[in-house]
Amino acid sequence: MEYEAVIGLEVHVQLQTETKIFCPCSTTFGASPNTHSCPICMGMPGVLPVLNRKVVEFAIKMALATNCEIAPFSVFARKHYFYPDLPKGYQISQYDLPLAERGWVEIAINGHKKRIGITRIHLEEDAGKLIHDENRPVSYVDLNRAGVPLIEIVSEPDIRSPEEAALYLKRVRQQVRYLEISDGNMEEGSLRCDANISLRPIGQEGFGVRTELKNMNSFRNVQKALEFEIRRQTALLLDGHEIEQETRLWDTAKVITVTMRGKEEAHDYRYFPDPDLVPVEIDNAWIDSVKTELPELPDVKCARLKEQYGLSDYDARVITASKPLADYFEECVVLFPNPKIVSNWVMVELFRLLKQEDREIDTSPISPADLAELLNLIEDGTISGKMAKDILEQAYDSQKSPKEIVEEQGVAQVNDESTISTVVNQIVEAHPKEVEKCKDGKTRVLGFLVGQVMKETKGQANPQKVNELLRKALGI
Numbered sequence: 001m002e003y004e005a006v007i008g009l010e011v012h013v014q015l016q017t018e019t020k021i022f023c024p025c026s027t028t029f030g031a032s033p034n035t036h037s038c039p040i041c042m043g044m045p046g047v048l049p050v051l052n053r054k055v056v057e058f059a060i061k062m063a064l065a066t067n068c069e070i071a072p073f074s075v076f077a078r079k080h081y082f083y084p085d086l087p088k089g090y091q092i093s094q095y096d097l098p099l100a101e102r103g104w105v106e107i108a109i110n111g112h113k114k115r116i117g118i119t120r121i122h123l124e125e126d127a128g129k130l131i132h133d134e135n136r137p138v139s140y141v142d143l144n145r146a147g148v149p150l151i152e153i154v155s156e157p158d159i160r161s162p163e164e165a166a167l168y169l170k171r172v173r174q175q176v177r178y179l180e181i182s183d184g185n186m187e188e189g190s191l192r193c194d195a196n197i198s199l200r201p202i203g204q205e206g207f208g209v210r211t212e213l214k215n216m217n218s219f220r221n222v223q224k225a226l227e228f229e230i231r232r233q234t235a236l237l238l239d240g241h242e243i244e245q246e247t248r249l250w251d252t253a254k255v256i257t258v259t260m261r262g263k264e265e266a267h268d269y270r271y272f273p274d275p276d277l278v279p280v281e282i283d284n285a286w287i288d289s290v291k292t293e294l295p296e297l298p299d300v301k302c303a304r305l306k307e308q309y310g311l312s313d314y315d316a317r318v319i320t321a322s323k324p325l326a327d328y329f330e331e332c333v334v335l336f337p338n339p340k341i342v343s344n345w346v347m348v349e350l351f352r353l354l355k356q357e358d359r360e361i362d363t364s365p366i367s368p369a370d371l372a373e374l375l376n377l378i379e380d381g382t383i384s385g386k387m388a389k390d391i392l393e394q395a396y397d398s399q400k401s402p403k404e405i406v407e408e409q410g411v412a413q414v415n416d417e418s419t420i421s422t423v424v425n426q427i428v429e430a431h432p433k434e435v436e437k438c439k440d441g442k443t444r445v446l447g448f449l450v451g452q453v454m455k456e457t458k459g460q461a462n463p464q465k466v467n468e469l470l471r472k473a474l475g476i
Helices: 053-065 162-179 219-238 284-291 298-309 313-319 323-335 339-356 368-379 385-398 402-409 417-430 432-439 445-456 463-474
Strands: 003-014 076-080 090-094 100-109 112-125 129-132 139-142 149-155 191-201 211-216 246-251 256-262
Touching: 003 162, 003 219, 053 100, 053 112, 053 149, 053 162, 053 284, 090 112, 100 162, 112 162, 162 191, 162 219, 162 298, 191 219, 211 219, 211 256, 219 246, 219 256, 298 313, 298 323, 313 323, 313 339, 323 339, 323 368, 339 368, 339 385, 368 385, 368 402, 385 402, 417 445, 417 463, 432 445, 432 463, 445 463
Parallel strands: 211 246
Antiparallel strands: 003 149, 003 191, 076 090, 100 112, 112 149, 129 139, 191 211, 246 256
8 A cells, every 4th residue: 555645834923123022031042051031931920012013014024924814803812831931821822713724834745836825824932942051860941942933834735755754844944034033944953843744545535543753953954853753653654553743853873753742632732811910902904004124025036137137047046045145146147247257157156155154144244245346347358257267266365345355366357369469479389280280170179279279278268269269370
């Protein structure tokens, strides 16, 4: 019997507000433990939470970007569970009345587009963080993260492969980054993903028993964990065993999933409306106001770049993968109006340098003005394309402008015909055998002679003019 996977993802996104969801503590990442905490974060008796309006606006932005229906009336609830990093003994979240429902995002896989449904987007607060001592059997609690605002995005079980899951997750991160509501950094925990997966015989409508996977902190780990779980569940079913409903952890060292606990159901959390918080009411005027703040989203920007600049679908999708990258490209095109050349240099040469240091485009030492300056130096014949690659690397390392490097090193391309002709004549006289071969029709030898001229001019002669003048001198 063959089985297919049924996968749904629960994505938690930390929102980049300046303060936490229910108190004025800072949300800045990386501060000393427990320096961004207060009686509200610490769950002290008698404190009252106050909802941060900016958190709601950020959630509305994501709901609009993912085609969700925004509820005019939503309610915060208490979700009860006991962990050392949750001092109140409950988490403030939303349950039966979430902020948004029934949306979708679109992914492209194997040349086809597929919609992945979104069940709901709701608001909640993050818990603190446990830090385990490697030398002693003790753990420390850091409450800086407690109360940091989250949106949880719950997908429909529309995903059918680990590859689709990774693409969907990348799509969600792309959206939150475009909206500038989160940095989407999985390594720092500002974007976290749990996966629900079950198997069913191909053709069956009903779902199998699902397993929840946790502790996946990268797109690669999400895909690998799901691939392992498909193999594990398939082997169990083929051997006649039943799948247990449970929560499993991804062990990155052993590259396997391991049992964590039995899967909780909603009733295990004993949800009830939080009596300290009033319902959230969102009217059309508020939604319309947030709409005016939305940026141009990836699909719209991609279509515009194809139409406006004549980019291929592939180039446009690469360029619009992130908002800073698309902005970089367009700033450069303003200064050097040849979009195809700009996209080639960005996607090949600049990406190569950035990848070596694992940098993003917004931290590139090469500004759009620098790249445009380099391309203009090629365009006006000051340097060749080959020279430009070396100059780009030097500019990247030294943070000097391309023009400064050309002037300092005196590496401008030689375009003067009389200067090049002098060198060409010298090379022709020095290599009579090769000259005869060229005249006999063995034009491949011409490349050798061109190389000798370039060597003599230290690579500064214009290759096109060298080729023209050599042919002229040889009468071919």
